[in-house]
Amino acid sequence: MKRCAIFGASGGIGAALTTLLAAREDVGEVHALARSPVTANGKVVPHQFDLRDEASIAAACADIGGTLDLVIIATGRLVRQDGTGPEKSWRALGAEGMADMFAINAIGPASIARHVLPILPRDRRAVLAAISARVGSISDNRLGGWHSYRASKAALNMLFRTLAIELSRSHSQAVAVTLHPGTVDTPLSRPFQRGVPPEKLFTPERSARHLLDVIEGLTPERSGNLIAWDGSDIAF
Incomplete structure (x- = not known):
């Protein structure tokens, strides 16, 4: 039986992923790891952590114990807690705002990876995935902002x-990828949904199903890629 971990399990996509995985035979x-407690329910085992506190991440991973077959980092921030952002122009750039975005969207997931990679199995397939975004592609950036x-x-x-x-050298069957979930109807994207066609605005459940389908078909040859919800690779 597979052991899975969802970091950010209280968010829209994270909660949907948790529910769907718990229903699998x-x-x-x-x-289920989150800053606010998640309710224990059947297969769901709650843990608390703070994305900005690496010690709490290490403690949560130690509390999990044993190996993990699937780890999904479903954390992220588009708008700061004070309501500012994202910047529409270079004139809005500020060191504090940039540091906040990097702390949540890059440094936090890197800290998680540091502590979960040692508990991935070496003798079978394992997947480490983090929710990213198509707008993180440099080659696809045509609008700026x-x-x-x-x-x-x-x-x-x-x-x-x-x-x-690096993982390929020690875990030949492991896969590490970033995933674009599509435009998902969550508080994170809600202020920016105007103009999105209804058929391209996903519920968290629909996005989570797509992402799990993508993960199911991943092979080590695609490790390191940025992959969209429909299974297509997105160029960096």
Whole structure:
């Protein structure tokens, strides 16, 4: 039976992923990690952590114990807690805002990876995935704007490409990828949904199903890639 962990399990996509995985017959445990407590329910085992506090991440991973077959980092921030952002122009750039975006969207997931990679199995397939975004693709940037969010997601993509290379040397069957979930109807994207066709605005459940389908078909050859909800690769 598979053991899974969802970091950011209280968010829209994270909660949907947790529910879907817990309903699968081949899954024995779903460790749901969030800053606010998640309710224990059947296969769901709650843990608390703070994305900005690496010690709490290390403690949560130690509390999980044993190996994990699937880890999904479903954390992220587009708008700061004070309501500012994303920047529409370079004139809105500020060091504090940029540091905030990088702390949540790149440094936090990197800290999680540091502590979960040692508990991935070496003798079978394992997947480490982080929710990224198409706007983190440098080659796909045609509109500009959203400077800190774009840059922090691009950094996340590069971090995962780099750790995937290292992971391949010790875990030949493992896969590490970043995933674009599509435009999902969550509080994170709600202020920016105007103009999105209804058929391209996903519920968290629909996006989570797509992402799990993509994960199911991943092979080590695609490790390090940025992959969209429909299974297509997105160029960096």
